[in-house]
Amino acid sequence: MTEIRVLTDEAQFRTHNGVFRRAMHWGPPTDEQWEVTKPSYEPGRVHAAFDGDEMVGTTQTFGSSLVVPGGTVVPHAAVSRVGVRADYTRRGVLTALMREQLSTLPDPVATLRASEGRIYGRFGYGLAGRVRLVEIDARKAVVPGDMTGRVRMLDQDTADKLLPELHNAIGLTRPGHIGRWAGWWARARDRKSDAENSVTVVHTGPDGDDGFLTYVVKTEGEFKHRLSIHDLVAATPEAWRDLWLYASRLDLVDHIECEVPLDEPVTWLFEDPRVVYTKDVFDEIWLRLVDVPRMLAARTYGHADPVVIEVRDKLLPANDGRYRVTPDGVERTDDAADLTVPVDLLGACYFGDTTFSQLAATGWLTGNRLDAADALFASARAPYCGTFF
Numbered sequence: 001m002t003e004i005r006v007l008t009d010e011a012q013f014r015t016h017n018g019v020f021r022r023a024m025h026w027g028p029p030t031d032e033q034w035e036v037t038k039p040s041y042e043p044g045r046v047h048a049a050f051d052g053d054e055m056v057g058t059t060q061t062f063g064s065s066l067v068v069p070g071g072t073v074v075p076h077a078a079v080s081r082v083g084v085r086a087d088y089t090r091r092g093v094l095t096a097l098m099r100e101q102l103s104t105l106p107d108p109v110a111t112l113r114a115s116e117g118r119i120y121g122r123f124g125y126g127l128a129g130r131v132r133l134v135e136i137d138a139r140k141a142v143v144p145g146d147m148t149g150r151v152r153m154l155d156q157d158t159a160d161k162l163l164p165e166l167h168n169a170i171g172l173t174r175p176g177h178i179g180r181w182a183g184w185w186a187r188a189r190d191r192k193s194d195a196e197n198s199v200t201v202v203h204t205g206p207d208g209d210d211g212f213l214t215y216v217v218k219t220e221g222e223f224k225h226r227l228s229i230h231d232l233v234a235a236t237p238e239a240w241r242d243l244w245l246y247a248s249r250l251d252l253v254d255h256i257e258c259e260v261p262l263d264e265p266v267t268w269l270f271e272d273p274r275v276v277y278t279k280d281v282f283d284e285i286w287l288r289l290v291d292v293p294r295m296l297a298a299r300t301y302g303h304a305d306p307v308v309i310e311v312r313d314k315l316l317p318a319n320d321g322r323y324r325v326t327p328d329g330v331e332r333t334d335d336a337a338d339l340t341v342p343v344d345l346l347g348a349c350y351f352g353d354t355t356f357s358q359l360a361a362t363g364w365l366t367g368n369r370l371d372a373a374d375a376l377f378a379s380a381r382a383p384y385c386g387t388f389f
């Protein structure tokens with residue numbers, strides 16, 4: 001019989017990390033790895049499944065924030081370290097963990113990155129945001145004009161201190177962006193110091209520092225290199241443009257690769273748009289609306305006639321009910337529903353990346369007035385997180 005407990009002390013946290021890592025086939029953390037990982041364990045946010053005294057399953061959340069369409073920032077749980085010991089899988093351990101985690105979350109919304117696409121829908125998570133992996137032929141990437149600001153290269157210690165402050169100062173600007181927690185920066189620092197040739201540059205505009213770029217360059221052949229962008233954060237279009245200019249004009253670089261939002265304008269930066277090639281599109285944000293009324297009220301809506309949506313939520317039945325969605329907001333209603341949507345698919349449509357019409361066309365939901373529902377949930381900007389956890 002599995003029992004779910006909330007963990008509180010460091011020794012348990014380390015065991016938790018070992019169980020998770022083993023589920024991912026990584027082996028236990030070394031002392032050095034544990035030192036880096038430890039700050040990401042927040043007491044009260046760590047769950048484990050036990051069989052007697054043995055820990056057999058794990059999950060935890062990082063306290064964060066999330067931008068929703070319209071720009072409001074809500075408290076957000078970043079769910080991570082989901083793992084079940086291989087000799088305990090397919091016996092309901094994850095189901096028990098998810099049930100407990102969701103019913104005790106202090107935040108109205110949770111997101112995660114999924115190792116496999118079939119795991120989380122049953123727990124109410126929907127695929128809400130995707131990213132594009134682009135490759136740029138840097139030798140042919142010509143950008144007319146010059147930088148409007150300046151970039152400067154930082155040493156590692158300065159970057160470690162400055163980047164969290166700069167990220168905070170720039171703020172969260174796009175639906176899907178999340179706040180980064182102290183433990184996230186500790187892991188990022190560690191990854192950077194592990195990486196060969198990791199470089200950070202900061203951009204300065206008319207009002208001071210307003211963007212940064214972190215990248216790694218690897219050899220592809222004699223005098224040939226591939227630049228992988230790990231982080232590109234910019235407060236203004238000018239900072240964004242200058243940072244791409246810097247990357248595309250680096251000597252001895254043949255290829256640049258970067259994960260970007262689906263609506264990323266980088267293609268249009270270069271004289272020849274074909275220098276930007278989409279290598280892949282894959283899922284990024286899996287979204288769980290934990291408090292549906294609060295999350296529906298948090299975002300803004302497009303222009304269309306009102307639609308009544310009936311929401312079904314097996315794990316959190318307080319969300320069940322009908323909601324009238326209008327351009328001016330959302331309220332609960334007893335009116336007949338235009339369409340019925342399980343909570344995972346409402347999550348998938350929440351940022352506007354997936355539409356109700358697409359889901360109806362493929363048979364996942366039924367209802368009427370799909371065009372109006374699509375127009376209400378449409379968002380001017382594609383969702384993008386850009387913070388891996």
Ligand SMILES: CC(C)(COP(=O)(O)OP(=O)(O)OC[C@H]1O[C@@H](n2cnc3c(N)ncnc32)[C@H](O)[C@@H]1OP(=O)(O)O)[C@@H](O)C(=O)NCCC(=O)NCCS
Nearest residue numbers: 023082083084089090091092093094095113114115116118
């Ligand atoms: C994914 C994982 C956590 C699932 O744990 P689990 O305890 O086996 O899950 P449960 O027994 O509660 O399964 C619940 C349901 O999900 C299904 N399911 C679970 N994992 C699945 C997977 N990887 N693919 C497809 N279905 C899966 C089960 O078949 C079960 O379906 P059912 O209710 O219809 O029988 C576990 O397999 C694991 O640790 N995998 C390796 C690490 C990993 O990928 N972690 C996720 C990181 S994002």
